[in-house]
Amino acid sequence: MAVGFGLLFTPIVAFAQTNDDGSGGHKLSDLLWAVGPFVVLGILFWLFFIRGIRKQQASSPVVKRHQEYMVRHEQHMERMEQLHERIAKALEKDRP
Numbered sequence: 001m002a003v004g005f006g007l008l009f010t011p012i013v014a015f016a017q018t019n020d021d022g023s024g025g026h027k028l029s030d031l032l033w034a035v036g037p038f039v040v041l042g043i044l045f046w047l048f049f050i051r052g053i054r055k056q057q058a059s060s061p062v063v064k065r066h067q068e069y070m071v072r073h074e075q076h077m078e079r080m081e082q083l084h085e086r087i088a089k090a091l092e093k094d095r096p
Contacts, residue, residue: 009037 057063 008040
């Protein structure tokens with residue numbers, strides 16, 4: 001991986017070494033050369049690390065078990081709400 005980063009940033013280092021004329025250059029290009037490698041690293045980090053974690057979590061048996069539990073819990077809560085509504089209606093009918 002270190003070799004890959006070295007190959008990726010070799011042109012940037014070469015450009016920095018040959019640009020020693022002290023003429024100031026363009027501010028925008030200097031900003032792009034300064035921020036560009038961090039943007040590339042951020043994108044690579046997101047692509048490999050975050051997406052890998054998401055795929056692993058989606059196929060994990062623990063996550064599937066939790067999702068099944070949540071579905072059962074929602075069904076149970078809906079049944080309880082229906083029962084409570086029936087009880088409330090029955091109590092309202094019994095009132096004088």
